[in-house]
Amino acid sequence: MALFTLNINGKKQEVDVDPTTPMLWVLRDHLNLVGTKYGCGIAQCGACTIHLEGTATRACMLPVSAVGNQAITTIEGLSENGDHPVQKAWLEVDVPQCGYCQAGQIMTAAAFLEKNPNPTEEEIEMAMNGNICRCGTYLRIRKAVKMAANS
């Protein structure tokens, strides 16, 4: 066990955990930030996507010991009132079915649009290709990303 001070959603948080613990479980089990989802544990599905210094990162394979002072943003901290353009577009398009993967999808989309505010359809598809949606909401995900880009 070791003590870590983390910068999560603009707040300093202290945890005393095994240094190998992935951020996914630090967030979910130790900080009760359960919006970041467990899907595969091997960085294949994207359900656990968070922002590490603004870059979309798989929390399931990111050991807490590797984080240091880097700023972490989770779905809970993406916006103050759930009004990030990507979140608004997700609601407008009614993207979710079961909804489980959508926090990861939204975090991937938000980081992508920061770097590429005017993407082509192909770029959107490629950017979102790392996030699995078992319900098959991919068409609406593309539509919502485009809508957010235009807003």
Add this chain to the structure above:
Amino acid sequence: MTLVKTKIGRRAFIRNTGLAGGGLVLGFNWLASCKMTPEQVSSLPKEWFNLNGFLKVGDNGLVTIMSPNPEIGQNVKTAMPMIIAEELDVAWKDVIVEQAPLNTDIFTRQLAGGSQSIRQGWESLRMAGATARHMLKEAAAKAWEVPAGEITTKEGQLMHEASGKSAGYGEMASAATAIEVPEEVELKDINTFSIIGTDKKNVDGPKIVTGQPLYGLDIQREGMLTAMIVHPPAFGMKYKSMNAESVKSMPGIKDVFHFEVYPETVEKQWSDGGGIPELVAIVGNSTWECMQAKKALQIEWEEVLKLESTAYHDEALAALMDKPTEQPARKDGDVEAAFKKAAKIVESTYSAPYLAHNTMEPMNFFAHVTSEKAELLGPIQTPEFLERTLVSRLGMPAEKIDIMMTRMGGGFGRRLYGAFAVEAAAISQKMNAPIKLVYSREDDMTQGTYRPSYRVKYKAGLDENGNLIAWHVRGAGTNDDLVFEHRFPAGAVDNYLAEKHELATNVTTGAWRAPSSNFIAGAEQAFMDEVAEASGKDPIEFRLELFDRAINNPVGDPKQNDYDPERYAGVLKLVKEKSNWNGTGNGKARGVSAYFCHDSYVAQVLDLEEGSGTPRVGKVWCAVDCGIVINPLSAKNQVEGGIVDGIGHATFSAMTFTDGKPNQSNFDTYRLIRNTEAPKEVETFFVDNGIDPTGLGEPSLPPIVGALANALYKATGRRHYSQPFINDRPPLVG
């Protein structure tokens, strides 16, 4: 107006059940703990009045509607309350939706399966709303001393035109609780619906996009421990021994033990299918610590049943293709005689592998079992059956067992089988502590309860004019007999023979979105295209001729047939028109398919686009007849999802086995469809016929596999008989 007796589900209309009051049900507090905005808090009523078990009206006119059925992504949590709100005649913006817990005293069929929530709930949900509206009108009539028949309602307002009096529902709610529950109530004329048939967004949308706790895996409780299980590595193996002691001392680990999930004394339900009788449990403070202990644990297993490999399943199913059944499932005319005189014969065999459900949220459940009571909370499609098993497993009466459903991160049939909840309860009972059982993705994917592996052989005979004169289908599945003998083209062919075999296997199987249909629809509709081609006819015209036959001069007793040929032909004609089908595919490789299942009819046309060397699905046109559409927005979402799901699994996915051991255990080896592989566009059209609603969670999936196979044939000139198509060389996609 239609008068209906309130007899069905009358128990639901007994007032003051306490349900809507919120205090009775465990889990409510957890679900309600999501942060509310200040506006929401300030607009909450001071007092709620229960008018029946489905709804309560606040003194300010807000209405809380309970959604009785489990929500797995099929969006019943929005659609079912819409039906109640429609008959109650309240504005949708004034409705708050809550998930109802299991309560067999109030609700009937709290089950998510068979695409039946809306169809089977239709009448009781309408009645729940209409009964409450009746009671509000009666209360107003008393207060205003006017006949109730003269009172009208609109969007939560009661009005009496002659006297000019009006009041909101909230003002009459208290008095309405004293009104006698009517023996019969009037339902709205469907032409006056103002909520049903309009687009309503997912009621959980705002919570989903902000990451609030909604799912079983999100449950956190004071003093809660995490539990994981270890199941045998191969089907046919059983626990023998382990080195638990060294693992028990690992950081954060509370206990490691072997336990029987289902001792012989337990009365099992069908929903326990696929449950592994004996497991090893690891209980600790956190998920990661349990995962580490799991890795370190060494368990010895012993072989108790044959360890089957995929080669064995394939060979055994193939052998059944040449074996006549003792008793055909259906026989019209004489297929053998017809084949002898046929001008052309077409014969093909199709196959598909096992599939895992792979809900994005792995199996999990919260349980807190004490000597006094049991509290169960989590993702389950069959809470009522779970309760029955728990009564037997825990030795506790049903009154002491509370089951609450969370929103589920996918179901697809997997959570019909609730062994994981029984495991959670057993572990909690042993630990005497609240626990959350968590399956790793690997546990989830290798546990079983799979979509069966299938094989089907078709043989068709055509006369010299290209008319279908004989049809023989012989199908088989692992633990499933696959063939629906009374579905199309039964009733449309003079000589028809349907035979079905079942291969008993040790790899466990279960219902997977559109059971059996998910394979046989694609096979049948691909074969239908082969036969149409041999007949020299357009594939849609060929099918329509068969429907004409079934309409005008059906073979055998038409009541035997599962389907209505007019509605079937209707969706085919609609998709033909919408896709501008002209037989040539407008220069694109194009396939058609139509299928009936879950009481609904779906026809699809699929275009492939030439991409960088490999075909990709471009546009899909989909015509659906599922009767009245409650929520067109989410209905389209369902259809779209089913299409992506069907294309994805037929193209990419497979579970295979070596000596009983699954070869795939996570998404690195089990391929699911991804964004770049999903269709470019899906356009859905619903038949507007005013018929009572039927299923929609499943019916769009089965036929799309046929449409894809038929379009691939047009693109490549090769037929694809074996799923997943990606393995059917040369590679076609990806």
